[in-house]
Amino acid sequence: MLNALLYLRLTSFRNWLLSRARRLRQPKYLVGAIVGGAYFYFFFFRGLSRATGGGARRAAADQAMATVNVTLPTDWLPAAAAVGAVLLLVLMTAMWVIPTQRAALGFSEAEVAFLFPAPITRRSLVHFRLLSSQFRSLVGATIMMLFSNRWSFLGGNPLTHAIGWWFIFSALNLHLSGAGFTLTRLADSGLGGWRRRAFVLAAVATVVAVTLARLPTGERLPLSADDFNLQPLADWVVALTSTAPLGWLLWPLKWVLGPFFAPDSFRFLLALAPALGVITVHYFWVVRTAVAFEDASVDYAERRGARIAAWRSGGRRLGQTPTKGRVAPFRLAGLGRPELAFLWKNLLSTWPYFTPRFFGGCAGLIAVVGFWLNTQPAWRGFLPGIAAVTLMFAGYVLIVGPQFARQDIRSDLSRADVLKTYPLAGWQVVLGESLTPVAILTGILWLALLMFAFTFHPATARFDWLTPGIRLAFALAVAAIIPALVSLQLLVPSAAALLFPGWFQTSRTRGGGPEVVGQRMIFFFAQTLTMILAVLPAAFIGALPFAVTVLLKQTGPVGLLASGLASTLFVLGVLLAEVACGLWLLGGRFEKLDLSAELQP
Amino acid sequence: MIEVTALTKRYGQFTAVKDVSFAVQPGEVLGLVGPNGAGKTSTLRCLAGIIPASAGTVRIAGHDVATDAVAAKRALAFFPDEPRLFDYLTVRQHLNFVARIYGVAGHEGIAQPLLEEFEIADKADQLPGELSRGMKQKLAIICGLLHEPRVMFFDEPLTGLDPLGIRRMKDSIARRAREGATIVLSSHLLHLLEEVCSHVLILKRGEKIADGRIADVAARFSNGDPNVNLEEVFIRATGGSET
């Protein structure tokens, strides 16, 4: 039986590879694959022969560190292993806290259709599922090995790292399945979702609290160190994670991490046995809990049948209430701009938090805390730090945010033929579809801006001109420009989706493969390039009003205010014109899009 | 109302629809029949402007689908064989969304009778995941009917519906045709087509074999047999069961 399942898995994989290879016949996909391959080569494989140049780089890094007065721990390994174990603990705790759905084995629709009616035992199905996830663990381990090979503090060699990663991924996978099944069983015996969450969190919190209390006083967290010495921090982490009871909780996790952190082959071999032990225990746990679904008392057979059917379909959640639709984010009248319908629809597809009220609440909170911080001399020292972190966060949101906020044409590509029957021009569809991520990212960036405005307090006299009035004017100008900037950023992923629908279709289901990396790389270049090309003319035109005021010698408050206003409007005008241009081009592309030709090479 | 001239659709090297021309007037119901893979779905998708035709022109209500797509699409509705719904919108939210897209004022007043006509009014606040296949199909149909289209394309509208649903669907199609709508539908259920359609077009491997009033087409393939049914005509026209 397992043979048939193995056959299914392998042939699927082969056909998947073949269809990808065939797609490369289209030049645009081929270019992506080449870029991706090159990236892979330069980023990873060159790093495999680590001896070359690594020492020099490290020396340079040490030198750089020395100048900023940072003392690094001499041996990173114990601290890294401790942090790794804590991370695993966090992930596994999340597996017990977060799930809302009943455990589903995660079969695809076709697998459900073919395998469930087939005369296969539940145990074989579970095995099949575990086998499939092993597949993913292997791929993930290889990729992570290429990454971690650049971490200079590790011992071992690429092979031990790959195997180490495999242990980590397998343990996580198995734990996820096991936790899911156990939770489903607990739910069936009446343990509600919130009680379970409270219980798990309380248990972990208790363990951490007891451990902290038991920590020898000499090992308390070294809080205010003047120079940046990381050694005490590292020592503290190690001490914390080896003190009971947290230490006990972390033991199995440290075993799992053992092969990865093994400094040499001998200790790697030693570490294998405990790691294998943990995996084996997990395996039996999963098979046990999964199988127990069917062979329970006969009394419940009928009810359980219905429940198993629901469980198999994966459509039911924990608890008794059936899945319910959400309340709409706002009232959508029949008449009006049709683009807003997409905003309305896509907001329904994300978290319910993205509402004006929630953002307003956050803004209020930030304002209150910001005011308070400004009045507290003791805290003022932290403000520059907060400002810097906020600025970094905002930059991250602006650049990487479009990858996460995907409630646009990317998520609707599979329904493109429905969208195409709508009586809308292509640009209207693209515009409407991008409204939701624009709104979400704009909201987040506005909050960051607010935070920054409150916390940016440069100490140097060079910034004396930054009066509250000018601060406010700046903030308003930036706030006005943010939506245009975000829209511009979001045009790039939309363009990628419309130009490479084949990749977007597949990359939603599973990532990986150099061509997808190539897609990401092209995407990143394109985004950076768009940003530069788009912002340059805007910046140039935006500088004009200031140049004029300086030339006319009108640098008084009125002149500056007027030129600031004009400059903002100019920048906004240029950016919006660019967005309009992009929308128009992408709209044309959408109208011509022939999905049937793209998806079946 | 629908004018198709020399429509051709190619997928790469493969020609799925070859040089097909026909016209459908208001009040007529054209049945598109042919073996699996004959090109019915491809034809309908070209007519609705979902996929671009490789050659030929399609005019809907006087508007060319290729050059004046928005006006043409405002007049038409396409009902795919597999209902394509948004997983996260409830039944009522689907209708709300579609109403805004087509600019239907007072859509609640139109939607409620439709929901009742198709008997899914009690599911109005549920997500598609909780609907049966037939219910999903009904929802897709209601979404398409909301803006009172003058031209309708149905791809296999009757599969998946219960007997009562089939009856309702047939009545609904016939009534809309009487009210002046222009309808093209594809189906393999020939005895049902016979009841609904005024005209029929037979496709085989992408080519048109015959089209016209059902009686006329039947006469062409009857070999003198006076009351031959559509099924017999289909078998004779497409040359047995092989495609």
Ligand SMILES: Nc1ncnc2c1ncn2[C@@H]1O[C@H](COP(=O)(O)OP(=O)(O)OP(=O)(O)O)[C@@H](O)[C@H]1O
């Ligand atoms: N996206 C595509 N890429 C390549 N070939 C396709 C594509 N879609 C359809 N075809 C081919 O075009 C031909 C016509 O397909 P179509 O779906 O129009 O048939 P159909 O008449 O609707 O069949 P059925 O009765 O099974 O629904 C078939 O041979 C099919 O294989």
Ligand SMILES: [Mg+2]
């Ligand atoms: Mg078809």
